Amino acid sequence: MKIFDVIIVGSGIGGLSLALKLTRKNPNIQIALLTKTNALESNTRYAQGGIAAVLNTISDSFESHINDTLASGGNYCKPDVVEMVVKNAPKEIYELINWGVQFDKAGKGELDAALEGGHEHPRVVHCKDQTGFEVVATLLEQVRTNKNISLTTHLLVTDILLDEAQNAKGVWVYNEITQQLETITACYTVLATGGCGQLFENTTNPKPATGDGYAIAKRAGAQLQHMNFMQLHPTALYTETDKHTSFLISEALRGYGAYVVDESGKRFLFDDDIRGELATRDIVSNAINKHITKTHTNCVYLDVRHLPSDELEIHFPAITQKLVSLGYRLDVDLIPIIPSAHYQSGGVKVNVNGQTNITNLYALGEVACTGLHGKNRLASNSLLEALVFADQICNHMLNRQQDITQKETHPYSCKQPVIVDYAWVKPKIKTIKKWMSKCCISQDKLTIDAGSTYMKLVKQLTQSILENNMFSVELMQLHNMATTAEIMLHDLLTYQSLNQTNNTAQPHHKVL
């Protein structure tokens, strides 16, 4: 029987970097790294732009990165966390380079830094327009050869295993091979389960982003916060066909000079903010949604016709290849775009060490709410947050070393569950997406109330089915989606009524 010190749920940048950091600092540690699909598939894999870090203190400064992050996140940021993350960024970039990540270089060997929306200076290090893929592939290579890390794929974690004192002591998992629910125990458990973009019709997030971690944490009694701050990315490719995920056209393209225009070619963003295309995501997304509603159109456009095509191909090979494969000629055509659900800025509330309010349970990466992003994450601060907080968690766990003693486990298997058909689940997922998108656009109380009622119904229904020993991965994910959606809508209503009570003249931002 395998016994673990630490269970990490999720193989994105958060889970992978934490596992490597722990084994580097404690060569005897035993880690279970669990993930519900193949190990590559995650939000991290699709990150294009890069990682924000001040590497040149002559042309840039920590102060500027801190100010940009605070300006984007508003007074929901925790200034001490912002400062800690920004100041630790360079160290994390050099650690990635040591692990083998090949960032793009400029001129004399220094790293190339790109400019992105909301940043005062160019400071986003990148691997062309496939930074996430390069990072996750490199870290996975290290993990696969590390004898202290046991990586299990296609294993859905369903819940946190709690002891009598309600402390975390591992996880419940669904074993697809035996079709049984089982437990795995460890001293410490870390949720690094990513985001929840799949709750919406238009999203840049891949299929696994069903918000499992938020629902799992909630059921265990963990505190969540600011779940209404779902960030929209302004420039996802618009298509009329049904799809799981919208193709993202990186912010870096706007940093490189692309315009956002309407059908007539007008750069309308300046009507809302003097920074135009380089304003923060919430401002650009809101301006686009407003324009779409006002003009009764389905989308607006990205215009790169004035930029040299050969240079675009060098800097953004994946994006240009994708667009060309879809028939767009970049020097001639406008590219249709629409704001899409992109990043959950809220999440499971953690302290500066990544600890939740449940003893021995940590949360890391997009699933966590650390206080860095506030109401609106600054571009390319997310991969950075995961790396810095992986370091915080690693140090915190290892300083509690007296606790890391491998405990004997007593796996418990429940009766074999009866499988629930996907045909039953699918239409309910579609309806959740419809409601969440509608609530997100309208922000109207009656709509949100009706959406919440639907989420409650689905949550209760799926819960009673699960309690009757019926199961499927899709049913569990549906249960998690309804639970997470209900929390988001609840937080949105609370946010709205607080704002009304305070009568503060906050700009209306169309994050959910």
Ligand SMILES: Cc1cc2nc3c(=O)[nH]c(=O)nc-3n(C[C@H](O)[C@H](O)[C@H](O)COP(=O)(O)OP(=O)(O)OC[C@H]3O[C@@H](n4cnc5c(N)ncnc54)[C@H](O)[C@@H]3O)c2cc1C
């Ligand atoms: C298209 C796109 C572009 C982006 N570009 C950038 C960028 O340029 N810069 C930046 O900073 N950020 C960017 N982001 C955001 C960033 O990629 C993510 O926030 C970050 O990668 C999240 O990392 P993570 O480790 O927290 O989660 P993820 O990378 O999403 O990993 C989550 C993992 O948890 C697993 N999991 C989930 N639920 C379960 C369960 N129940 N059981 C078992 N396993 C589970 C998943 O399978 C997955 O392995 C982008 C996001 C997208 C979608």
